[in-house]
Amino acid sequence: MERFVLMILAQRRTLLRSAVLLALSSLGPMIAHAQKWTEPTPEELKMTSQAEAPGAAAVYLYREEITDDKLHMFSIYIRLKVLTDKGKEYGNVELPYYSVSGGGGFTINDIAGRTIHPDGTVIPFSGKPYEKLMEKTQEVKQMAKVFSLPDVEVGSIIEYRYTKRYDDHYFISPRWFIQTGLFTRKAHYVWRPTSLQLTSSDDRGQLTSMIAWTPILPKGAEVKQTRAPGNDGQLTLEVNVQDVPPAPDEELMPPINSLTYRVLFYYSPYRSNEDFWKSEGKHWSKVHDKFIGPGSGVKSAVQQLTAPTDTEEQKLRKIYAAVMELENTDFTHDHSASEEKSQGLKVANNTDDILTRKRGSGDQLAELFVAMARAAGMKAYLVAVTDRNRRLFLQSFFSLEQLDDYVATVNVDGKEQNFDPGSRYCPYGFIAWKHTQSGGLRQVDGGTMLIQTPPVGYTSSRVMRVANLTMDEHGMTTGTVKLTYTGDPALHWRQLALGGDAASLERGLRTRAEHLMPAGMEIKVDLIENVKEYEKPLVASFTVKGVMGSSTGKRILLPGDVFEMNTKPTFSHDKREIAVAFDYAYLTQDAVRINFPNTMAVETLPEGKSFMFQKSIAYGLKTETTPTSVTFRREFALGEILYMPPEYPELKSFYNRVETKDQENVVLKVLVPGNTKPAGGGN
Amino acid sequence: MLFFWKGPMVLRRVVAGPPGVNFLSSLMMLACVAFIVPTASAAKKDSVPDWVRSAAAQTVPTYSSETNAVVLLHETNYTVSADGQAVEHVRRVVKILRPAGRDEGIVYVHFDKDTKILSLHVWSIGPDGHEYEVKDHEMVEIGSAGQGNLYDDNKYKAVRAPGRDPGGVIAYEYEQHARPYLKEKTWFFQEDIPRLKQSFTLELPAGFAYSTSWAHHDTAKATDLEHQHWLWEMKDTPAIDLQHVLMKPSAPALMGRMTIHYGVAGTPEASKGDWKGIGEWYRTLSQDRLITTPEITAKANELTLGKADFYDKSEAIAEFVQKQVRYFVIEMGIGGYQPHFAGDIFHNRYGDCKDKATLLSAMLSSVGVHSALMMVDHRRGVIDPDAPSIVGDHMIAAIEVPKGYESPLLRSVITAKTGKRYLIFDPTWEKTAFGQLEHNLQGGYGVLMEGSDSQIVELPILSPELNTIHRTGNFHLDADGSLKGTVTEKRFGDLSEDNRTLYTTGDAKEQKEYMDHVLERDFTTFHVADVKIENADALNKDLTTTYTLAAERFGKNMGSLLMVRPRVLGSEYLEADHKARLVPINLRQTMQAKDEYDIELPAGYTVDEVPVPVKLDMGFASYQSSTVFRDNVLHYTRTYTVRAVTLPPEKYGDLQKLAGVIAADEQNHAVLKKQ
Numbered sequence A: 001m002e003r004f005v006l007m008i009l010a011q012r013r014t015l016l017r018s019a020v021l022l023a024l025s026s027l028g029p030m031i032a033h034a035q036k037w038t039e040p041t042p043e044e045l046k047m048t049s050q051a052e053a054p055g056a057a058a059v060y061l062y063r064e065e066i067t068d069d070k071l072h073m074f075s076i077y078i079r080l081k082v083l084t085d086k087g088k089e090y091g092n093v094e095l096p097y098y099s100v101s102g103g104g105g106f107t108i109n110d111i112a113g114r115t116i117h118p119d120g121t122v123i124p125f126s127g128k129p130y131e132k133l134m135e136k137t138q139e140v141k142q143m144a145k146v147f148s149l150p151d152v153e154v155g156s157i158i159e160y161r162y163t164k165r166y167d168d169h170y171f172i173s174p175r176w177f178i179q180t181g182l183f184t185r186k187a188h189y190v191w192r193p194t195s196l197q198l199t200s201s202d203d204r205g206q207l208t209s210m211i212a213w214t215p216i217l218p219k220g221a222e223v224k225q226t227r228a229p230g231n232d233g234q235l236t237l238e239v240n241v242q243d244v245p246p247a248p249d250e251e252l253m254p255p256i257n258s259l260t261y262r263v264l265f266y267y268s269p270y271r272s273n274e275d276f277w278k279s280e281g282k283h284w285s286k287v288h289d290k291f292i293g294p295g296s297g298v299k300s301a302v303q304q305l306t307a308p309t310d311t312e313e314q315k316l317r318k319i320y321a322a323v324m325e326l327e328n329t330d331f332t333h334d335h336s337a338s339e340e341k342s343q344g345l346k347v348a349n350n351t352d353d354i355l356t357r358k359r360g361s362g363d364q365l366a367e368l369f370v371a372m373a374r375a376a377g378m379k380a381y382l383v384a385v386t387d388r389n390r391r392l393f394l395q396s397f398f399s400l401e402q403l404d405d406y407v408a409t410v411n412v413d414g415k416e417q418n419f420d421p422g423s424r425y426c427p428y429g430f431i432a433w434k435h436t437q438s439g440g441l442r443q444v445d446g447g448t449m450l451i452q453t454p455p456v457g458y459t460s461s462r463v464m465r466v467a468n469l470t471m472d473e474h475g476m477t478t479g480t481v482k483l484t485y486t487g488d489p490a491l492h493w494r495q496l497a498l499g500g501d502a503a504s505l506e507r508g509l510r511t512r513a514e515h516l517m518p519a520g521m522e523i524k525v526d527l528i529e530n531v532k533e534y535e536k537p538l539v540a541s542f543t544v545k546g547v548m549g550s551s552t553g554k555r556i557l558l559p560g561d562v563f564e565m566n567t568k569p570t571f572s573h574d575k576r577e578i579a580v581a582f583d584y585a586y587l588t589q590d591a592v593r594i595n596f597p598n599t600m601a602v603e604t605l606p607e608g609k610s611f612m613f614q615k616s617i618a619y620g621l622k623t624e625t626t627p628t629s630v631t632f633r634r635e636f637a638l639g640e641i642l643y644m645p646p647e648y649p650e651l652k653s654f655y656n657r658v659e660t661k662d663q664e665n666v667v668l669k670v671l672v673p674g675n676t677k678p679a680g681g682g683n
Numbered sequence B: 001m002l003f004f005w006k007g008p009m010v011l012r013r014v015v016a017g018p019p020g021v022n023f024l025s026s027l028m029m030l031a032c033v034a035f036i037v038p039t040a041s042a043a044k045k046d047s048v049p050d051w052v053r054s055a056a057a058q059t060v061p062t063y064s065s066e067t068n069a070v071v072l073l074h075e076t077n078y079t080v081s082a083d084g085q086a087v088e089h090v091r092r093v094v095k096i097l098r099p100a101g102r103d104e105g106i107v108y109v110h111f112d113k114d115t116k117i118l119s120l121h122v123w124s125i126g127p128d129g130h131e132y133e134v135k136d137h138e139m140v141e142i143g144s145a146g147q148g149n150l151y152d153d154n155k156y157k158a159v160r161a162p163g164r165d166p167g168g169v170i171a172y173e174y175e176q177h178a179r180p181y182l183k184e185k186t187w188f189f190q191e192d193i194p195r196l197k198q199s200f201t202l203e204l205p206a207g208f209a210y211s212t213s214w215a216h217h218d219t220a221k222a223t224d225l226e227h228q229h230w231l232w233e234m235k236d237t238p239a240i241d242l243q244h245v246l247m248k249p250s251a252p253a254l255m256g257r258m259t260i261h262y263g264v265a266g267t268p269e270a271s272k273g274d275w276k277g278i279g280e281w282y283r284t285l286s287q288d289r290l291i292t293t294p295e296i297t298a299k300a301n302e303l304t305l306g307k308a309d310f311y312d313k314s315e316a317i318a319e320f321v322q323k324q325v326r327y328f329v330i331e332m333g334i335g336g337y338q339p340h341f342a343g344d345i346f347h348n349r350y351g352d353c354k355d356k357a358t359l360l361s362a363m364l365s366s367v368g369v370h371s372a373l374m375m376v377d378h379r380r381g382v383i384d385p386d387a388p389s390i391v392g393d394h395m396i397a398a399i400e401v402p403k404g405y406e407s408p409l410l411r412s413v414i415t416a417k418t419g420k421r422y423l424i425f426d427p428t429w430e431k432t433a434f435g436q437l438e439h440n441l442q443g444g445y446g447v448l449m450e451g452s453d454s455q456i457v458e459l460p461i462l463s464p465e466l467n468t469i470h471r472t473g474n475f476h477l478d479a480d481g482s483l484k485g486t487v488t489e490k491r492f493g494d495l496s497e498d499n500r501t502l503y504t505t506g507d508a509k510e511q512k513e514y515m516d517h518v519l520e521r522d523f524t525t526f527h528v529a530d531v532k533i534e535n536a537d538a539l540n541k542d543l544t545t546t547y548t549l550a551a552e553r554f555g556k557n558m559g560s561l562l563m564v565r566p567r568v569l570g571s572e573y574l575e576a577d578h579k580a581r582l583v584p585i586n587l588r589q590t591m592q593a594k595d596e597y598d599i600e601l602p603a604g605y606t607v608d609e610v611p612v613p614v615k616l617d618m619g620f621a622s623y624q625s626s627t628v629f630r631d632n633v634l635h636y637t638r639t640y641t642v643r644a645v646t647l648p649p650e651k652y653g654d655l656q657k658l659a660g661v662i663a664a665d666e667q668n669h670a671v672l673k674k675q
Helices: A010-026 A028-034 A042-046 A085-091 A273-292 A296-305 A312-325 A337-342 A351-357 A362-375 A488-499 A502-516 A645-662 B023-032 B050-056 B099-105 B275-290 B294-304 B310-324 B342-348 B353-366 B493-505 B508-519 B649-667
Strands: A005-008 A058-068 A073-082 A092-100 A105-116 A122-124 A130-136 A140-148 A157-166 A170-172 A175-177 A183-192 A198-200 A210-216 A224-227 A235-244 A262-268 A380-385 A405-412 A415-419 A439-444 A447-452 A462-471 A476-486 A522-529 A538-547 A555-559 A586-595 A600-604 A609-613 A617-626 A629-638 A665-670 B069-080 B086-096 B106-111 B117-125 B131-133 B140-143 B155-160 B169-177 B184-188 B195-203 B208-215 B223-226 B229-237 B257-264 B371-376 B394-401 B413-415 B421-425 B445-449 B455-458 B468-477 B483-492 B525-534 B543-552 B556-558 B561-564 B591-600 B605-609 B614-617 B621-630 B633-642 B670-674
Touching (some): A058 A085, A073 A085, A085 A092, A085 B493, A092 A105, A092 A157, A105 A140, A157 A170, A210 A235, A273 A362, A273 A380, A273 A439, A273 A447, A296 A312, A296 A351, A312 A405, A337 B131, A351 A362, A362 A380, A362 A405, A476 A488, A488 A502, A488 A538, A502 A538, A609 A645, A617 A645, A645 B525, A665 B561, B050 B069, B050 B169, B086 B099, B099 B106, B106 B117, B106 B169, B195 B257, B275 B353, B275 B455, B294 B310, B294 B342, B294 B353, B310 B394, B342 B353, B353 B371, B353 B394, B371 B421, B394 B445, B493 B508, B493 B543, B493 B591, B508 B525, B614 B649, B621 B649
Parallel strands (some): A058 A183, A462 A586, B069 B195
Antiparallel strands (some): A005 A198, A073 A157, A092 A140, A105 A157, A130 A140, A130 B140, A183 A235, A210 A262, A224 A235, A380 A405, A380 A439, A405 A415, A439 A447, A462 A476, A476 A538, A555 A665, A586 A629, A609 A617, A617 A629, B086 B169, B106 B155, B117 B131, B117 B169, B140 B155, B195 B229, B208 B257, B371 B394, B371 B445, B413 B421, B468 B483, B483 B543, B525 B543, B561 B670, B605 B670, B621 B633
8 A cells, every 4th residue: 555655745745734633633523433333233243154255264244444645544444253263363463564764654543443252242452452563674663563352252253443644744545455365245445535736756756636546346346436515525436345255366376466356546647547658668768778878888898798790699699698697686695785885886877887796686687688789789678577477467557566577679680589688597589487478568769668578389498308217027126317408497497506506406406306206216316417508408317216116916017107107186176266377388208218127028008199188288198118118208288378267177177188198007017927026015 | 284383382482592593583584684784884994803703714624515504603601690690692603605504694683671682793704705894773673573473572683794605704792681580591502504613601600509401412511710600612513404304303302402500509599400490480480370260260160060070170171271262472571481360361362372271270270170380392302301491382281180080081191200190281282182192292291380399201102093094985996997986084183183173264165175185196087075074173083074086097997907006095105215314203193094995896807916915013113904805896904003203213224114115005006807
């Protein structure tokens, strides 16, 4: 709620302060009246569950949030029914607040509460909230008022209310987050905005003339506007909702936490969505162009780095490689002012400073890349995108906050290409998955435009898994395993290594191999190649040793594709409410050869098969055999990443079919009985 | 189990030692100070003190590549004044060895209203040799957020030191008041990184004396520096790093510590710190808190109305406190040790572990049942019977069993040196049946707070038959490999805890997802229906789950063969690695799992081969399984029993063997053939 802060015009402060004081004194009786509690209905007292949310720990019977700009105050009122033991935790309430030296922050006041037992007994909260320190720095003191409602038991209705007051010099537009983790029977939200003209507290200091909002509301709900009679009649914005389900939460769900039911308000100088993105985009571009430059340092560096005879692509590859060499502090740590000072560095004001430091955040390095491309004479643009791992871009939301990271677009030899220099070890021309298929804002000549980043094909992200294993007559298996990663899977391991060292990377890869291979196998890392050579695949080689498969006496059962034997079903739930979203498209290719002694022979072998799902997911298994070996070749390609709920049954069925196929065994017949013993055998 | 969520760690400040000892605190600090960065340097060039430079100049031995950092110097000076009040002065210098050690550069010092920090200075030397001095305004104060506590006054002064990169050196020095009401100081001299050089200096006023006790370490002799000064020194103290150890014990159960008791010479507290002394001290804190009130008595009488039997009466009251009194913490200063008044706890219906134990004791006393408080630690092995101290993190109740009273329902009973028997019960542990004791306390020690009869007692290890899973299934297999049938799972004891929690507090979606996730370990395609749960809240009865199950392609058609896994569902998989074992093995709990599955074969098929029976008894555990074919039905049975809670490291080979046998048996198949 406190993100979009606007300050009143300086010349009106005094007037306003007087007005607030007057209002406060005259509103005393009205506030007292508002403190009345709601009498529970017999049904509320008796209820033990909510049909729409079976087994829920608690439900909100009523939630209310009233924002009154004249009072600089939010009033919050909660009525909640406790349905299980877990729901009793809602009786413990923590209300954070903060103060800023030199003004700012807010306070929590007027806390009141009570507990009502199912028999109607009322136990008022008579205690005093504790003042709990959360964090105190020289500038900010964050505290919380904490209290526990008395004698909360299963079946209790708990009620509490409080107010949040802001500094008189500020106005804060409300953000109503209507959908929570609990079912809500009824909720009521009101905002009485100021009619004063305000100015934003950001670097632009714009005058506001509008109130705007982004509504994401359940069917039938709307933001209702009413205005009191008269020329200066108070505007009231209001939302009433009922029977709001809990926020969805499913596995492999898109990042829709940014799209739960809500209304986000803002004071705005803009009359339309287009106006907002055009004007704010232009300003954003200007500010960043100032930082990007390029300045003399960048120009000089580019001159030294590139040759006049280089093609644009050759130049850009050199520039990209140079940027990738720099320390990306997103993966190490920010350097404090005292550290920078000790190195003779001042605050970074432009890309020359970033180049001098030889380090920067991912965003700063993206800006440096754009600067260097420009210095090399190319048209290069900064692009701000939403991190798809965190949220989805919403054009109707008037906020640049939803743009998390910077990537770059460069015109190379007449064709625009995208780059992700802020994601260290991302190959040239490759975009990390979290920045693909996402919305954002990019620079264009003379302004900005909204864009959608393109998808990346499944062949760009590959995992090749090769095993060459030899089993003796006792089931003891030795051999080698090689895992080769390209694209996003390689980026994952490389960036993990950036936060650690060779030992942590080795442990991570070994653990990965252990999870893939049969339980109990001893796995040693032999070699990890190309950790820093990001244009090449990352390769990890292992030696493995251990018992594999199981024995029945006359037969030995071996897993087919050993890399899939521990895989659990991707989808086990029958129903699905939200679309399925995978991170990125990919291709997995396996080749597994198991050699065995000539005292055994293949009795049965999984049949080769291939099948597809909607031309977007493909699976293929081929098997080969010789008198002393079996070989499996498996391919799995995920071509699309989003599948809507109606597609779920078919999608689940496809995955089940694949996973069942992968669990099929090779049956070896023991030609010389008595030579084998059960794998891992005890007795 | 998510123990830390339950948070019965009210006495944790007792064990709060040097950085690295309190893992939970470390995590919290990392989270909280993530955005705190020193901002500006003074005009004067920063410089570190000579003692820091000297420590940093030491040659660091070669450690394993996974050693994050090394303590170059850790000095503690503990000075007691004539009035018995003490001040602690600490100097610490740490060198970061690898990126994962950067967190050692986050300096934090705990304090609360009784342990005021008198001074704190932080310095560092970057890998490039640059020296830094952190300014006061760059430090922050952080409250004790989370941990399930409603309110406590635990706070930290913290800062992220500059130069905290591999090769960097972080140093700090602070002076702090010790708790005014304690005459005990514990020096924790081991942590998760090695210490090169460390010392502890004790300074007592004239007329004072001290005694020491050592846990997890041999007694070391102090150097008498004269004038009531004593010095203990250590070099090259190894780390207790359990980060990648499977089935690990708790680190504080292995870390060495020395506890000093001091006081006026000739008084009990000075001459010997013993369990009796600790119990007597605690009586002064708790005796008025245990006093019952008319409301408490009325409720106790109401609960026990018509009950004459000791067990029945005690159970009724214990279950009331266990289920009707919410757990959470409100504590300040001595509130870390001292319970609230029983009357207040009863009125509010909430409290922490010592509050719940106190209320239970008060209610029992009002119906004529005597009980005592008992200090324990949820990390088995932390309390050492040979090292009396108040190091412990949890409080439970010891209910005196009437002389001659016997009942099979009293399972967690100890006999004190006085000859009195006590039923040990933890009212904070919400899913442990009355009469039993949660597994993490079993085999540990507790301090029976019985005034002059206070003593250390060993807590019992309960029989495996009191902690069980029993799965049975009757299935029919079709020729296409489909399996259909019914499953019944009965759980009792701690093994039922998570499921009881799920079925009493989880919503329908959580319950369904849990069931799906359990079954997806054994089936690729399945459907569950007719799920029925019984006795979820009846802790002294089996939690029973029944359902029907249909699994497609369970049997694998391989040419003319049909491969079937007789162990249809449920896993007792043990994860054991191939590394040399150096620390004891934590088996967690005694238990017994039994599986019995009948699979009726499809018409036209017969059994060609069944898995070889398995029978293995390692003493600490046994495993046996068999598959037989009879009357067209494949019968699978297995029993897995664990009889111990910890094993010495030498037994790791046996454990590896057991793990291999279980893993192999769980994957075994029967081979069916078309007739």
